[in-house]
Amino acid sequence: MFYFVSTPIGNLKDITLRAIEVLKNSDVIFCEDTRHSRKLLEHYDIKTKLDSFHQFSEKNKLERIKKLLKEGKIVSYISDAGTPIISDPGYEIVKFLKQEGIEYDVIPGATALIPALMLSGFPPDRFFFGGFLGKKENEIEKQLKSIEIIDASVIFYQSPLRILKTLKIAEKINLNREVAVIKELTKIHQKAVRGKISEVIKEFSENEKGEFVIVFSPPIKKEATEIPEELKKEFELLIKEKIEPKKAIKFLSKKYGINSKKLYSSLTG
Numbered sequence: 311m312f313y314f315v316s317t318p319i320g321n322l323k324d325i326t327l328r329a330i331e332v333l334k335n336s337d338v339i340f341c342e343d344t345r346h347s348r349k350l351l352e353h354y355d356i357k358t359k360l361d362s363f364h365q366f367s368e369k370n371k372l373e374r375i376k377k378l379l380k381e382g383k384i385v386s387y388i389s390d391a392g393t394p395i396i397s398d399p400g401y402e403i404v405k406f407l408k409q410e411g412i413e414y415d416v417i418p419g420a421t422a423l424i425p426a427l428m429l430s431g432f433p434p435d436r437f438f439f440g441g442f443l444g445k446k447e448n449e450i451e452k453q454l455k456s457i458e459i460i461d462a463s464v465i466f467y468q469s470p471l472r473i474l475k476t477l478k479i480a481e482k483i484n485l486n487r488e489v490a491v492i493k494e495l496t497k498i499h500q501k502a503v504r505g506k507i508s509e510v511i512k513e514f515s516e517n518e519k520g521e522f523v524i525v526f527s528p529p530i531k532k533e534a535t536e537i538p539e540e541l542k543k544e545f546e547l548l549i550k551e552k553i554e555p556k557k558a559i560k561f562l563s564k565k566y567g568i569n570s571k572k573l574y575s576s577l578t579g
């Protein structure tokens with residue numbers, strides 16, 4: 311059997327008894343970085359052999375996994391931290407096992423995105439996870455603009471060196487959301503900063519260190535007392551592009567956080 315096993319994201323105590331049992335019973339454990347994972351295994355006196363599997367791994371590693379499973383071995387995969395296949399190379403193994411018709415199991419456990427959402431204080435009933443934000447400014451801007459119509463909390467991972475850049479871009483494009491920046495989850499220096507983008511931005515520098523999660527609130531709802539000129543122009547452009555008025559208003563309502571009924575009354579009345 312093949313197992314994807316969740317491991318701690320910072321605090322070594324955040325591992326399940328079942329995860330320890332599966333790792334101890336495994337014949338081979340594949341991981342992103344053997345040096346990093348060996349610390350966890352040594353901490354829990356797990357003697358299982360480690361083998362690397364990362365984004366540069368060749369197909370022969372996948373074939374080796376297949377061979378081990380055919381021999382009846384127990385094989386596991388762990389990421390550097392947290393739940394496997396979420397923004398790590400483990401998904402390549404999932405695709406391979408699925409293609410080969412090989413069953414696998416998952417051992418649930420720690421992950422950064424759910425605790426970050428809980429610490430943000432934003433509505434958890436609906437949320438969107440966008441993975442890692444880009445490195446270049448135009449990539450980040452494109453990703454942030456793409457969430458304008460998502461009526462839910464939005465979670466991203468980002469490098470510490472690009473936290474300030476990301477917040478500045480969000481402010482530049484007038485992203486109509488509040489933000490929570492969660493630093494070093496489960497570790498000694500855990501920190502959560504919440505509020506308006508313009509306020510949170512003051513709390514960070516270009517030389518941050520550690521692991522970060524950015525959570526944006528759902529769009530901030532506004533009273534449609536006065537319709538912004540840019541919204542009116544955008545509505546006219548959408549109509550010229552033969553977009554139905556109701557669809558255009560629904561899109562603009564989510565983007566600007568203005569009640570759709572009031573928008574409809576103001577733009578079509």
